[in-house]
Amino acid sequence: MDAKEKVNILLVDDQPGKLLSYEAILGELDENLVKAGSAREAFEHLLKTDIAVILIDVCMPELNGFELAAMIREHPRFQRVAIIFVSAVQIADPDLLRGYEAGAVDYVPVPVIPEVLRAKVKVFAELHQKTRQLERLNAELEARVAERTAALERSTAQLKRLNQDLEQRIEERTHERERALAQLFEAQKMDAIGQLTGGVAHDFNNLLTAVMGSLELLKKRLPDDARMKRLVDTAMQGAERGAALTQRLLAFSRRQELKPEAVDVAQLIHGMEELLTRALGPGVQIEKRLPPDLKLARVDGNQLELALLNLVVNARDAMPSGGAIMIAASNEVITAQNARKGMSPGVYVRISVIDAGFGMDTETLVKAADPFFTTKGPTKGTGLGLSMVQGLAAQSGGAIEISSEVGVGTTVDLWLPQAEPGTQRRFGGDGRKAPELRLAPCTVLLVDDDVLVSAGTASILEDLGHSVIVAHSGAEALRILQSGASPDLIITDYAMPGMTGLELARSVREKYPDVPILLASGYAELPLPAMGGEALPRLAKPFRQDELVAAMAEASSR
CATH class of the missing domain: 3.40.50.2300 (Response regulator)
Structure with a gap:
């Protein structure tokens, strides 16, 4: 087959409009496009024409794509014809396996991306051309074997190298497709999380607006009763914590820009003690080792609270029989001699969360911070906790380190850069309020x-x-x-x-x-x-x- 000779590509779909769209997309390949509106018509073209690639719609009324592919593969002439499925519905893993067992070589989801479809079809069309070239060349070599043995041996070696190159290209394309699919699935998952949390948080923020406004007005009109004011203050704190939670959800799912500031880590941890105690429940105690000379860290304070809460909850889950969780902090200096992965030389605050739980083996430890990886089982964890902490550390100019030993426990070190000297601190300032702002009635x-x-x-x-x-x-x-x-x-x-x-x-x-x-x-x-x-x-x-x-x-x- 001459390299410029066109190959035949069979398009099978019961909807004429989709056939026209495939024809328009694949027209740039300059190949022969053969259209079939049913399984019967597709078999007629297969029996009369040398087909290189078949594009089949999964959902057809007469015979679905899986059944048609299985029938094609049963015919000895069509054992090597490339079959690509086009699907307008979400393909689950069992359906993927069913399609590959039926003889498919690839899938294309709808809506179809023209460049992707052309690239996939082009690969298998070129493979078909190369295969035909190899078949004809082998036939010519066999006819001349008696007079050109040496030439046949050289050609055979060349063919082997060409086959290896083709196999390598197919393997590379397969890996590229798998990576692209994984990235697509991850993007779709994150987009779904963003849309869900965005809508839910918006509605909660509206409700909290009404709650917080009413509580402020109520507090102004309360009689001088300390108990009643304390109840209103507690309700306001709960509303504010709910508002902070919705903002953190949105900040993660929509990758909101962080607002780094000088944070007094010790004061922040002390202020979280009641929240952490309630989150841990009975049987688990918090121990703290916070030096009095601990420097201020440059980080988003709200996100640091959420990160510590995630780490402590993870530590609790690793100790089903209870125990103590240690939260420690220290001032650290990183130099070129003791440089750590992902960290530049400088001064840091290291926050450590240490548990005495069942620990992690090497394989689990490697994947511990991967998004959506969890060992807690269905409905018991999202797999987002450590990935959020890792993201916070990286965006803040720091890093996390995880060390663990099965049966001994786990230590998570969160490294954060120290704030510049003289920076105004958050959590633990002097407590002075900004002057009250007043507006003329309008x-x-x-x-x-x-x-x-x-x-x-x-x-x-x-x-x-x-x-x-x-x-x-x-x-x-x-x-x-x-x-x-x-x-x-x-x-x-x-x-x-x-x-x-x-x-x-x-x-x-x-x-x-x-x-x-x-x-x-x-x-x-x-x-x-x-x-x-x-x-x-x-x-x-x-x-x-x-x-x-x-x-x-x-x-x-x-």
């Missing part, structure tokens, strides 16, 4: 489709001395403005049905360019395009009264 147009949130926010604004006009949609807000209302400030939620807060802001800017706009949102990440060259100020839900005042002041000053 009229606020409040736009939020959630009745609880709008009612709670309106109460806070009225408590601050402002007049409030409430709208429950962007369209209603525009009607209020068109009726002659002249608010001094507009506070609008972002996620609203019909018209988002950003779309409302654009409409307001066109007709009322001088009215300040403050955008509120319960999402952790929100693309905020510039409005007239200036980004809109944003207020994150849930918020406290002082945060609302500060955001209003920022918006009004622009």
